[in-house]
Amino acid sequence: MQSVSMTINGKHVSGEVEGRTLLVEFLREHQRLTGTHVGCDTSQCGACTIHMNGEAVKSCTMLTAQADGAEVSTIEGLANGDELHPMQEAFREHHGLQCGFCTPGMVMSATALAKRNSSPSEADVRHWLEGNLCRCTGYHNIVKAIMAGARAMNA
Amino acid sequence: MPRDDGIGAAVRRKEDFRFVTGQGSYTDDLNRPGQTYAAFVRSPHAHATLNSVNTSTAATMDGVVAIFTGQDLLDTEVNGLPCGWQVHSKDGEPMVEPAHPALAQGKVRHVGDAVAVVIAETLGQARAAAEAVQVDYGELPGVGNMTAAKAGKAQVHEEAADNQCYDWELGDEAEIDAAMAKAAHVVELPLVNNRLIANPIEPRVAIGDYDTATGEHTLFTTSQNPHVIRLLMGAFVLGLPEHKLRVVAPDVGGGFGTKIFHYAEEAIVTWAAAKVRRPIKWTSDRSEAFMTDAHGRDHETIAKLGLDADGKFLALKVQTDANMGAYLSTFAPAVPTYLYATLLAGQYTTPLVYANVRAWFTNTVPVDAYRGAGRPEAAYVIERIVEEAARKIGMDPADLRTKNFVAPDAFPYQTPVALEYDSGNYAGTLEMAKQAINYDGFAARQAASKAAGKLRGIGFSAYIEACGIAPSAVVGSLGARAGLYEVANVRVHPTGSVTIHTGTHSHGQGHETTFAQVIAERLGVSIENVDVVHGDTNNIPFGMGTYGSRSLAVGGSALAKALDKVEAKAKKIAAHLMEASDTDVEFKDGQFTIAGTDKCVAFGDVALTAYVPHNFPHDELEPGLEEQAFYDPANFTFPAGCHIAEVEIDPDTGTVTLANFVAADDFGNIVNPMIVEGQVHGGIAQGVGQALLEGCVYDEEGQLVTGSYMDYAMPRADNLPNFTVDTQVTPCPHNPLGVKGCGEAGAIAAPAAVMNAVTGAMRAAGVTKPIDMPATPSKVWAALHAS
Numbered sequence: 001m002q003s004v005s006m007t008i009n010g011k012h013v014s015g016e017v018e019g020r021t022l023l024v025e026f027l028r029e030h031q032r033l034t035g036t037h038v039g040c041d042t043s044q045c046g047a048c049t050i051h052m053n054g055e056a057v058k059s060c061t062m063l064t065a066q067a068d069g070a071e072v073s074t075i076e077g078l079a080n081g082d083e084l085h086p087m088q089e090a091f092r093e094h095h096g097l098q099c100g101f102c103t104p105g106m107v108m109s110a111t112a113l114a115k116r117n118s119s120p121s122e123a124d125v126r127h128w129l130e131g132n133l134c135r136c137t138g139y140h141n142i143v144k145a146i147m148a149g150a151r152a153m154n155a
Numbered sequence: 156m157p158r159d160d161g162i163g164a165a166v167r168r169k170e171d172f173r174f175v176t177g178q179g180s181y182t183d184d185l186n187r188p189g190q191t192y193a194a195f196v197r198s199p200h201a202h203a204t205l206n207s208v209n210t211s212t213a214a215t216m217d218g219v220v221a222i223f224t225g226q227d228l229l230d231t232e233v234n235g236l237p238c239g240w241q242v243h244s245k246d247g248e249p250m251v252e253p254a255h256p257a258l259a260q261g262k263v264r265h266v267g268d269a270v271a272v273v274i275a276e277t278l279g280q281a282r283a284a285a286e287a288v289q290v291d292y293g294e295l296p297g298v299g300n301m302t303a304a305k306a307g308k309a310q311v312h313e314e315a316a317d318n319q320c321y322d323w324e325l326g327d328e329a330e331i332d333a334a335m336a337k338a339a340h341v342v343e344l345p346l347v348n349n350r351l352i353a354n355p356i357e358p359r360v361a362i363g364d365y366d367t368a369t370g371e372h373t374l375f376t377t378s379q380n381p382h383v384i385r386l387l388m389g390a391f392v393l394g395l396p397e398h399k400l401r402v403v404a405p406d407v408g409g410g411f412g413t414k415i416f417h418y419a420e421e422a423i424v425t426w427a428a429a430k431v432r433r434p435i436k437w438t439s440d441r442s443e444a445f446m447t448d449a450h451g452r453d454h455e456t457i458a459k460l461g462l463d464a465d466g467k468f469l470a471l472k473v474q475t476d477a478n479m480g481a482y483l484s485t486f487a488p489a490v491p492t493y494l495y496a497t498l499l500a501g502q503y504t505t506p507l508v509y510a511n512v513r514a515w516f517t518n519t520v521p522v523d524a525y526r527g528a529g530r531p532e533a534a535y536v537i538e539r540i541v542e543e544a545a546r547k548i549g550m551d552p553a554d555l556r557t558k559n560f561v562a563p564d565a566f567p568y569q570t571p572v573a574l575e576y577d578s579g580n581y582a583g584t585l586e587m588a589k590q591a592i593n594y595d596g597f598a599a600r601q602a603a604s605k606a607a608g609k610l611r612g613i614g615f616s617a618y619i620e621a622c623g624i625a626p627s628a629v630v631g632s633l634g635a636r637a638g639l640y641e642v643a644n645v646r647v648h649p650t651g652s653v654t655i656h657t658g659t660h661s662h663g664q665g666h667e668t669t670f671a672q673v674i675a676e677r678l679g680v681s682i683e684n685v686d687v688v689h690g691d692t693n694n695i696p697f698g699m700g701t702y703g704s705r706s707l708a709v710g711g712s713a714l715a716k717a718l719d720k721v722e723a724k725a726k727k728i729a730a731h732l733m734e735a736s737d738t739d740v741e742f743k744d745g746q747f748t749i750a751g752t753d754k755c756v757a758f759g760d761v762a763l764t765a766y767v768p769h770n771f772p773h774d775e776l777e778p779g780l781e782e783q784a785f786y787d788p789a790n791f792t793f794p795a796g797c798h799i800a801e802v803e804i805d806p807d808t809g810t811v812t813l814a815n816f817v818a819a820d821d822f823g824n825i826v827n828p829m830i831v832e833g834q835v836h837g838g839i840a841q842g843v844g845q846a847l848l849e850g851c852v853y854d855e856e857g858q859l860v861t862g863s864y865m866d867y868a869m870p871r872a873d874n875l876p877n878f879t880v881d882t883q884v885t886p887c888p889h890n891p892l893g894v895k896g897c898g899e900a901g902a903i904a905a906p907a908a909v910m911n912a913v914t915g916a917m918r919a920a921g922v923t924k925p926i927d928m929p930a931t932p933s934k935v936w937a938a939l940h941a942s
Contacts, residue, residue, distance in 0.1 A: 018279075020279075028184075033177070034177070034181075034183075034184035035176070035177015035178065035179075036177070037181070037183075037356075037357070037408070038183070038358075039356040039357065039358065039408075039441065040440075040441035040863070040864050041440045041441045041442055041863070042441065042863045042864050042865050044863075044864035044865065044869075045356055045441075045864065047356055074177065075175075075176065075177035076176065076177045076178075078176070079175075079176050084172070084175065084176070088175040088176065089175075091171070091175050092167055092168070092171040092172070092175055093167060095167075095168070095829050095830070095832075095833045097171060097174055097175065098409075098663030098664070098665070098833060098834075098837065099355070099356075099357070099406075099407065099408045099409040099662050099663030100170070100171075100173075100174030100175075100179045100406065100408065100663070101179070101181065101355075101356045101357040101408025101409060102356045102408075103174050103175055104175075104177045107175060122877070123873075125872070126872040126873040126875075127872075127873055129871065129872035129873070130871055130872070130873060132872075133356060133864070133869050133871065134356065134872075135353075135354055135355055135356050135409050135411065135837075135841070135869070136409055136663045136833075136837045137833060137836055137837050137840075138836035138837045138838075138839055138840030138841075138870075138875060138878065138901075139836075139840065139870075139871075139872040139875055140836040140875075140877050140878055141832075141833055141836065142872070143872060143877070
C-alpha cells in the first residue's frame with residue numbers, strides 16, 4: 001500500500017492505495033467521484049479525461065501515485081452550484097450530448113482546448129477531439145458546443 | 156401562441172444538467188452494501204471441447220467467495236438463454252435452435268464464450284483467481300465466416316449438420332424468374348454488408364442482489380428494456396416469478412440495439428447473488444465487450460433487378476446469407492427475415508420481389524439487431540442496385556428513382572412483401588435533398604476536383620424503414636414470442652405536477668424532455684413540473700422498452716391514450732365544480748371553460764379537487780387523477796427520406812473524404828426538432844462509419860482480429876463533416892401523435908449513399924467493379940491501381 005495525497009476540485013484528499021491503482025479507480029471507487037467514466041482499456045475513448053495541474057489527461061492511463069501532490073480537477077468541480085460552467089452550458093444549449101456517458105470527458109477535454117485557443121475553428125475542434133469518442137452525436141453538435149463554449153469562456 | 160415547451164418546440168433537455176455535471180447514475184456508478192465482484196473465465200479459442208475445468212487452485216486464493224462453472228448451472232437447473240423469435244424454413248420446418256448455456260457446457264463455440272465465473276471480495280482478486288482457473292481445452296477447427304461454415308470446415312452444433320439455422324423465403328421464385336426473363340435490362344450486384352460492433356461508449360454492467368428477508372432478486376443492468384429482461388430471465392432462465400424479480404436499468408450510456416438482448420452475465424450475477432447471499436457486480440471492460448456484446452449486420456447478398464426498356468422496375472430477386480454467430484441471440488432470427496426482406500420494395504412500385512435468406516452458425520459472437528436491424532441491410536441492397544441500374548442504362552439516378560416511386564396519392568400502399576405503407580411523399584424528400592446539396596452544381600464541382608487531381612462522386616439513398624415496432628398480432632403470426640405494445644401511466648399529483656411512468660427506456664434519446672413536452676401540450680403543465688420515470692420494473696406497470704424507433708410512436712401513443720383518460724376524468728370533475736355538463740366543458744391551455752360563459756377552472760384546481768374531494772361527484776367518480784393505457788399499434792410506421800453523400804477521393808492514397816452529406820427525412824410530426832436532428836446526426840455517423848471505417852474481422856478459424864479500439868476503426872470527429880439535415884412532415888395516419896420515429900434513419904440511409912458516391916467516383920476513373928464496405932484507403936487504392 002502506498003500513501004497518496006492530492007487536491008481534487010480544490011479539496012485536499014489523501015488515502016492509501018495499492019501501487020497498481022489507476023487514478024480513475026481512485027477517483028471513482030475511493031473518492032466516489034463517478035462523473036469520470038471508463039469506456040475502454042486502451043486509452044482511446046477519453047471518457048476518463050480529467051485535468052491534472054491544468055492539463056487534460058486520461059485518468060485511466062496513469063497510476064494514482066503519479067498524481068501524488070497534484071492539483072486534480074474533475075467534471076464534478078466545474079459548475080458553481082446550480083450555475084453551469086460556460087462549457088457545460090454550451091453542451092446543454094447546443095445539444096452536444098445524448099446518452100451523456102462520454103460527456104464529462106468531452107467537457108474536460110474541451111475546457112483544456114479553450115484555455116489554449118480562445119476561438120477554435122471547426123477544424124481545430126475536430127482535430128483536438130482525436131482522443132475522445134462519442135457514439136451518439138456524430139460530433140456535429142459537440143463541435144458546435146465547443147466552439148461556442150470556448151468563446152463564452154474567453155469572453 | 157404555441158407553448159414554448161409544447162409539441163414542436165426545440166426545448167433544451169431536462170436530463171442534461173445531471174449529465175454535464177457528472178451526476179448521471181450509470182450502472183457502474185452503483186454499489187451495493189457488502190458487494191462482491193465477478194470476473195469471467197472466457198475461451199481464447201473459437202471452438203474447443205471443454206475437457207475439464209479445474210478450479211481447485213483458484214478457489215483457495217485470497218478473497219475468493221465462490222466459483223461456478225457450467226456444471227453448477229446444470230446441477231441447479233439454470234436453463235440456457237432463450238431466443239425470442241422462431242423463424243420457419245421454406246419447407247415448413249422450424250429453425251434449428253441449439254441450447255445457449257449461460258456458462259459453456261461440453262464445448263466452447265466462440266472466442267469469449269464464458270466457461271466459469273469467479274466471485275471475490277475485490278475486482279483484482281476476482282481477476283487474479285480467474286487467471287488461475289485451469290481449463291483443459293481440446294481445440295477443434297473453427298469456422299470464422301459463412302464461407303467456411305457452408306463448406307463444413309467445422310460443425311458448430313450437433314443439431315445443425317450443415318451449420319444452417321434456416322432457409323427461408325418470401326415471394327414466388329418461379330414468378331420472379333419468369334418476369335426477370337422478360338426484362339429489357341437485368342442488373343446483378345453482389346454485396347457484402349460488413350459485420351459491425353455497436354460499441355456504445357458505456358460497456359455492459361450487471362449487478363445481482365438478493366434480499367434474504369423478502370426473497371426478492373434484483374438485477375441492475377445496462378438494458379434498453381428492463382421488463383423484457385425480467386420476462387426472459389425470470390420465466391425462461393432462472394424460473395423466478397415477476398413479483399420476486401426486479402430489474403433496474405438506470406442511466407444507460409448508449410445502446411444502439413446491443414443492449415436489448417438478454418445476456419449470460421445478467422442471469423449469472425442474479426442467480427449467484429442468491430447463492431452467495433451477497434451482491435455481485437460485473438463490469439465489462441472494452442476487450443470483453445468486443446467478444447461478448449452481440450454484433451450486427453454480416454450479410455452476403457446477390458441482388459438482381461429487372462427493368463423494362465423505360466426504366467420501370469419489374470422484379471427484384473435477392474439471395475442473402477446471414478451470419479447468426481455461435482448461438483441465437485434474443486431477436487437474431489428476425490433481423491435478416493421479417494425486418495429485412497419485408498422492406499425490399501423500398502420506396503418503389505416494383506411489383507414482384509422475392510427473397511431467399513439462409514442463416515448460418517459460425518464460431519463467432521452472436522449477431523443480432525444493431526441500429527436499424529435488417530432495414531439498413533435492405534436499404535443497402537435496394538439503393539446500391541438502383542444506382543447501379545441507373546449507371547447501366549444511362550439514366551440520372553434521381554430520375555430513375557422518381558420514375559419508380561410510390562406516388563403520394565397511392566397510400567395506403569400494399570407492397571408485394573407483406574407491409575402496407577401508411578403515408579409518405581418520396582419525391583418531396585428527394586427534391587429537398589437535391590436542393591440541399593446543389594445537385595445541379597455537381598458537374599462543376601466534379602470538374603474542379605478533377606483539375607486538382609481528385610475524383611469526386613455523388614450518391615443517393617432513398618430509404619424506407621418500418622418502425623413503431625410493432626403490431627403484436629402481426630409479429631406473433633410471424634414467430635415473435637412476445638407482444639410489442641407499450642404502456643404509459645400518468646399520475647397527476649394533488650398540486651397539479653405530473654409523473655409519467657413509461658415502459659420505454661431512454662439511453663440518449665431524451666424521453667425525459669419529449670414525453671414531458673407531450674404533457675405540457677396536452678395538460679398545460681410546464682415541463683419543469685413533469686417527471687418521466689423509466690427503467691425500473693418495480694415502478695413501472697409494464698413495457699417492452701426502446702428499439703426499432705418505437706418510443707414515441709408506440710410509447711408516446713400509450714401516453715396520449717392515458718392522457719385522453721386523464722382529460723376525460725378531469726373534465727367531469729371540472730364540470731361538477733362549474734355545475735355544468737361535462738360535454739359542455741372545453742379544455743385548453745390548462746383551463747377548463749364552458750363556451751359562452753365566463754366560468755373557468757384551472758387544471759391545478761381540478762387536480763387538487765381529485766385528491767381533496769370535498770366537493771366531488773362521488774356517485775360518478777373515484778377520487779384521484781391517475782390513468783394508465785396500453786397501446787398496441789395498428790400498423791408499423793414508415794419513416795422515409797433521401798440522403799445524398801458527396802465524396803472526394805485522393806487517387807494517390809485511396810483516402811475517401813466525405814465532402815458533404817445532406818439528409819431530408821420524413822418522420823411525421825415532430826415533438827422536439829433539436830432532438831430529432833441529433834438523432835439523425837448520430838445515425839448518419841454510424842452509417843458513414845460502416846461505409847468508410849468500421850468492420851469486425853475474424854480470421855478463417857474464428858479468432859477475433861478486431862478486438863479493441865486500436866483495431867476497430869470508430870468514427871472520430873475529424874473523420875466526419877457537419878451534416879445538413881431537414882425534414883418534411885407527412886403525419887402518420889394511424890397513431891394519435893402522428894409520429895413515425897427517427898432514431899435509426901441515418902444508420903439505414905447513409906451506407907448506400909456513401910458507397911454510391913465512392914463507386915461513382917471510382918467509375919469515373921474507369922473502375923467498374925464495385926468494392927465492398929468499408930471503403931478503406933487500402934481497398935480504394937488497390938481497386939484504382941488494379942485497373
